[in-house]
Amino acid sequence: MSRVFVDADACPVKAEALRVAERHGADVIYVANGGLRPVDHPLVRMVYVPEGPDEADKWIADQAGPGDVVVTADVPLAAKCVATGARVLNHNGEAFTKANMGEKLATRDLMADLRAADPFRQGGGKGFSRADRTRFLDALERALRAIAAQ
Known part of the structure; x- marks a missing residue:
């Protein structure tokens, strides 16, 4: 059975991940440092680190592997999980993916350097949109279908 690991502390698509996982009978593991409300659902496991x-x-990277999907915006975590064979969104x-991880890590490092060079820089990236949410739903659906087809 597939598992969907959600790096849940600041994840805007927790409910969407569960909705797609339900259709596939996949377990959902929300991992957080705390402050996350428990979810009473038979497919959900809450892990507080x-x-x-x-x-x-660290917990997610140690647990995820082939047949799993990891949901995170953390690039170093994504790199670790891709290396274990998990699909990462x-x-x-x-x-x-293995093909784009080098570029993603380099971009992350470049942006960190730019932020460090200008401590007065205001604002951040673009906001999370309805189109982003729709793309996530579609991507998770495709990932779980691909895993089931293996």
């Missing part, structure tokens, strides 16, 4: 940097990421439906 200790406070600390990257504790949720960003909240906007963009897939992290």
Whole structure:
């Protein structure tokens, strides 16, 4: 049975992940440092990791593997999970793959350097849109179908 791991602390598509997983009978594991309301659903498992940097990421990376889907915007976590054979999706439906991981890591590092060079920079990236949510739903549906077809 497939599992969908959700890096849940700041994930805007938790409910959508569960909705798609239900159709496929996939377990959903929400992983967070805390502050996440419990979900009473037979397919859902809540995992609360200790406070600390990257504790949720470490837990997910240790658990995920082939046949699993990981939902995260964390690029280093995505790289670890792709290396284990898991399918990895960003909240906007963009897939992290072996083919694009190098570029994603380089872009992340470049953006961190740019932010460090200008501490007065205001604002962030673009907001999360309805189109992003739709792309995520479609991408997760395709990922779970591909896993089931294997």
